[in-house]
Amino acid sequence: MKANLQAMWLRTSTEVTVRQRLHEVLRQAIIRMVLAPGQALSEKEIADLFTVSRQPVREAFIRLSESGLVEVRPQRGTYVVRISRQAVLEARFIRESLEVAIALEAAKCTLPSGVLMELNELIERQRSCIERQDHDRFFFLDEMFHRTLAISTGQTMAWNVIEDVKAQLDRVRYxxxxxxxxxxxxxDQHQAIVDAIAAGDTTAAVQTMSIHQREILHSLPELERRFPELFEDVGMKIHAQTI
Structure with missing residues (x-):
């Protein structure tokens, strides 16, 4: 775990503040299950690991708690929260609403050829992950795809909202x-979205994006069955049955 965290730290930009780097590393570590649900986090251990003071670690914990990824318990410690089904469903609803609106706008305004080329290049890079089974790389490129689409339509604020609410959702996606x-x-779903936008087909753009954003609804029940210990609601039910 420590080696993974240190590797993630080295990949972050040194042009941002220590607090921002810590927040990004810890956020990604929680999303990618390097830091598991229910795991206790120590300010001192993390500060020592990255050779920083405890203040920026404390500030990163606060931001993570605001995103619903950790729980700070006074006098008891800080813990990675288990995945909440309700939080995932609410985040998915918000994300679908905004990303469908973004796809509609993109199809209506006719994106420049350079942006369409960039989106298609991202899809090709995603396809290259299939043979290598590079899931971490795909996850990063998936984020880039949706971010590029949002920014290219002038919806930076909408993307910021999506990023703020999707932390719990990202863990299930991963x-x-x-x-x-x-x-x-x-x-293939990404390609269908871009093809609809390139054709200026607003109906297809909305439908393909909606289908894409609802994919998690199909995988969530299976993931709860496979990883009940990671989910807050499922874990509580299992605990109740064993008492």
Missing amino acids: LSIPDSTPIPKLT
Whole structure:
């Protein structure tokens, strides 16, 4: 775990503040299950690991708690929260609403050829992850695809809202790759979205994006069955049955 965290730290930009780097590393570590649900986090251990003071670590914990990824318990410690089904469903609803609106806007305004080329290049890079089974790389490229689409339509604020609310959703998305939601299926959906936008077909753009954003609804029940210990609601039910 420590080696993974240090590797993630080295990949972050040194042009941002220590607090921002810590927040990004810890956020990604929680999303990618390097820091598991229920795990205790120590300010001192993390500060020592990255050779920083405890203040920026404390500030990063606060931001993570605001995103619903950790729980700070006074006098008891800080813990990675288990995945909340309700939080995932609410985040998915918000994300679908905004991303469908973004796809509609993109199809209506006719994106420049350079942007369409960039989106298609991202899809090709996603396809290259299939053979290598590079799930981490695909997850990064998937983020880039949706961010590029939002920014290119002038919807930076909408993307910021999406990023703020999707932390819990991202953990389920990461778990769903590759088994519950295979990379080829997601890549084909991305291609269908871009094709609809390029054709200026607003109906198809809305439909393809909506289908894409609802994919998690199919994988969530399977993931709860496979990883009950990671989910807050499922874990509580199992605990109640064993008492």
